[in-house]
Amino acid sequence: MLHPEKMSRTCLHSRAVPAECCAFCGLGAPSTLVDACFDYIVNNLECLCDPASLMDKLMLKWHITLPVEICERLLHTRAAKTPKLINHFVQIFTDRQATRLKRVRLRGTNITDEGLCILLAHQLTELDLADNLLVSKDAIAHISSEASSLLSLTIGEQMNLFPASAFGDNIEKEYQDRNYIIYAPNLRRLSLRKLAKLKPVFFQLLLSPMRKLQHLDLSACGALGNFKCMAHLSNLTSLVLYNVAKIEKGVLVICTLKNLQHLDISQSKDENGKYANGTGILTLLIHSLPKLRSLDISGTNLAGTGVAESPQCVDCIGSPSAGTDIPGLAMRVHNPLQFIGLYETKHDACLRHDIPAQLIAGNANEEQIFIAALAYLDRAEMLQKVLNELFHLFRYETCKHVGQALYIVLEAMNRHPNERHIQISGSATLFYIVKGTGKELHEVMQVKRRIITTLLDAMCVYRYDDTMMRNGCLTLCQFKIPDDVVFDFERLVIILLHSVQGMAQESFVQRIGIYLLNSLACQVDAIQKIKLGELGVINKMLGLIDDRLDRGLCDDVLEATWSTMWNVTDETPANCSKFLEGAGMEYFLKCLGKFPDKEELLRNMMGLLGNVAEVRALRHHLMNPKYIAVFAALLDSLSDGIEVSYNAAGVISHIAADGPEAWTVEQPSREEVLWKMVTAIDKWDLRSDRNINYRSFEPILHLARTFETPECQQWAVWALANLTGVYPEKYCDVVMSEGGMHLLDEIIDHPLPPRRVKELAHIVIENCRTFKERCCMLDG
Known part of the structure; x- marks a missing residue:
């Protein structure tokens, strides 16, 4: 016997994301068979590995040899699924006769120096080591010894590879004597981010042997002095100096890099984006870098004030504005840039009409916001601001390309799980996307699952954050419960149980959490009901009841706790037993004594007891004079139509059906109670509407x-x-x-x-x- 579904009053219907929008970002694409195979293998290593090695040093079975494509896919799949256990897994690559690796991405894993050594021995061409706290300075020698084959190297952000104690004010003599830090003469791409405490001499030594570099990213690195560390990098085609301070000192060096096609000198901090002569510096850069196709000056004043200014060089002779609202770009009017970043530039440069660029990252309109979001997906500071812009598009229902927006939000949240503001903005936007979609979105299973997984990931990280939990719960309410969420059922239940007891009393999060739990309990099958009980739903509900009784408070939460237990005990003897073991009958009597006139509370309690009474092995727990007297008294109840009287009669019927010998209570007697029950039944209207399933x-x-x-x-x-x-x-x-x-x-x-x-x-x-x-x- 189930409590009727109650979430229908709070769930909102929604419009659909157009299918063509989902096609843009691939959100609707089903998982490939290859993905499924790799997922299965990394979760069942006995497929590949010697069973005896599973708990110790992992080894492939003797007859297995894997090509480079499969080795790389296995490593990357494992790193994504269990980043904290990667060191055990990389042991299978110790045998270089049976395995081969070329491109290794270990971002955000717990790889150690020892594990890294195993991988480096494969003569890698690509290595990504960002966000690896366990890699120490000792790994530098190992990287350097195997770096001759490296073409791409990513280091930085949460790392201890270059500690300030060794590379700060007084760089260790060992590196000065040999005049390099990592000897990688064939390196083409280097990304080195967020090393703000290191001095110019470090960068000079690091870049010294890397003369073949074509792509250099020094985002958020320390001041580079006069930028001479890159003066010899004549092959550079891409230079990223995002959030690097005092770039003005290095403009002349940058101007010598004649092969540059992409230059990024954007800033997220106002103080670093101010130039004494912004228009003059931009003009000089544009004049000196003829191959430039992409330029990002977001967060700076390089675009000028937007008013007519005098030409800054002899090649810009003409009208004062030279056909553009950005004076420094005058010579590119007839040769527009492919991309320009103008997000949060001073004097609202992105709002100007004549900008010589095909793609503009800014906040003037939806297209600019999308371009900015895609350009800054890896930059938490900028992305947070862009997501706020995107949120307002949905809040005011002006977003036209929902599929692209959905892709951006999900990518942002998945790339930055520990950035609270990104998770808050992203989840708020997801609410409006899902609320404003509906049938077509709900027909694409992969889209739904990715949204729900992303939400649950964020709620797990920020389970004590009221805003995040509220956003997540509200968005989950827009889906079909339980059909859309059953694939991650256990994790959802754990999060909802936390929202019920881990959040502030009487908070909105607590209320919506318990209603979601109730909705789940109402509709899932028997196996999932048992799982709900195993995860502690009954105990959590009894805890909430105990709190309300202590405070003498009968509210919608108290009613919902009994409703949830009513649903979760339906045809589930194990949960009925948990209710009794948790002193549920005592709580029943206390609630009845304190709140005798609360009709819905009484109906919910009696509905639950009806489920308990259906279990023959548990009925003897109800054979108590106090309980029988209460059930008999409730036969005359007029609360909620006939519902309370009906449920009381149901409980008595199950107890009495076991025969006179099972009726061990002297008062009230079995005959007396049965007579009273028939009298009540004869009074019921056979056409009564029911509130039961x-x-x-x-x-x-x-x-x-x-x-x-x-x-x-x-x-x-x-x-x-x-x-x-x-x-x-x-x-x-x-x-x-x-x-x-x-x-x-x-x-x-x-x-x-x-x-x-x-x-x-x-x-x-x-x-x-x-x-x-x-x-x-x-x-x-």
């Missing part, structure tokens, strides 16, 4: 067979007559499919049932026949 009539049909106790039989047959009469479409098929018609005929023909029971049986049979005839007519 049955998925099966098996417990009721069992009582209908108790010929030796016709009072119990009368309650059961009355229930069938009422439900098939008021809700024939819902319940007539249940009666017929579970053998009820044959049983009802048997009741009519049997000599023991009283006349009223037989009349009710006739009514049920007629209800079912009428329904069947109507269905046949409609089918015909």
Whole structure:
């Protein structure tokens, strides 16, 4: 017996994301068979590895040899799924005869120096070591010894590879004597981020042997002095100096890098983006770098004030504005840049009309915001601001390309799981996206799952953050519960249980969390109900009840706790047992004593006790004078129509059906209670609307067979007559499919049932026949 679904009052319907938008970002693409295979292998290493090695030094089975493509995919899949256990996994690559690696990305893993050595021995061409706290300075020698094959190297952000103690004010003599730090003469791409405490001499030594570099990223690195560290890098085609301070000192060196095609000198900090002569510096850069196709000056004043200014060089002679609102770009009017970053430039440069560039990152319109978001996906400071812009597009319902926006939000949240503001802005935007979508989005399983997974990831990290939890719960409410969330059922339940007891009392998060739990409990199958009990739903609900009783507070949360337990105990004896073991009956009596006039609370409690009474092995726990007296008294209740009286009669019927020998209570007596129950049943209106759901009539049909106790039989047959009469479409098929018609005929023909029971049986049979005839007519 289930409590009726209650979330329908709070769930909002939504519009769909156009299918063509999902096609833009691949969100709707199903998982490939290859993805599924690699996921299975990394979760079941015995497929590849010697079983004896699984708990020690991992080794491939003797007959297995893997090509480079499979080795790399295995490593990257494992690193993404279990980044904290990567050191154990990389041991399979010790055998270089059976395995091969070229491109290794270990971002955000717990790789150690020893694990890194195993991988470096493969003569890698690409190595990404960002966000690896366990890699120490000792690894420099290992990287350097194997670096001759390296073409791409990414280091930085959360790392201890270059500690300030060794490379700060007084760089160790060892490196000065040999005039390099890492000897990688063939390196083409170097990314070195967030090394703000290191001095110019470090960069000079690091870059000294890397004369073949084509791409250099020094984002958020310390001041580079006069930038002479890169003067010899004549092959550079891409230079990223995002959030590097005092770039003005290095402009002349930058101007000598004639092969530059991409230059990024953007800033997220106002103080670093101010130039004494912004227009003059931009003009000099544009004049000196003829191959430039992409330029990012976001967060600076290099775009000028937007008013007419005098030409800054002899090649810009003409009208004062030279055909553009950005004076420094005058000579590119007839040769526009492919991309320019103008996000948060001074004097609102992105709002100007004549900008000589094909793509503009800014905040003037939806297109500029999208371009900015894609350009800054790896930059938390900038991305946070862009996501706020994106949020406002949805808040005011002005976003036209929902699919692109969805892709951006999910990518941002997945790339920056520990950036609170990104998770907050992203989850708020997801709410508006999902709320404003609907049927078409909900038809794409991969889209739904990626949204839900991203939300749960964020809620796990920020489970104590009221805003994040609120955003997540509200967004989850827009999905079909439980169908859309069952793939990650256990994690969702754990998060919701935390929202119920881990958040502030009477908070919105607590309320919506318990309603989501109730919605889950109402609709999941028996196995999942058991899992709900194992995860502690019953105990959490009893804890909330205890708190409300202590404070004398009867609110919607108290009512919902009993409703949730009503649903989670439905046809689930294990959970009914947990309720009794947690002193649930004592809480029932206390709630009844403190809040006797709360109709919904009383109905929910009696509904739950009806589930307990259906379990024969537990009924003896209800055989207590206090409990029986309460059940008998509630037979006369008028609360919530007939619901409380009906449920009380159901509990008594199950107890009494075990026979006189099982009735161990002297007062009230079995005869007295059964007489009172029949008196109550005779008063009920057979056309009463009901606030209850049955998925099966098996417990009721069992009582209908108790010929030796016709009072119990009368309650059961009355229930069938009422439900098939008021809700024939819902319940007539249940009666017929579970053998009820044959049983009802048997009741009519049997000599023991009283006349009223037989009349009710006739009514049920007629209800079912009428329904069947109507269905046949409609089918015909």
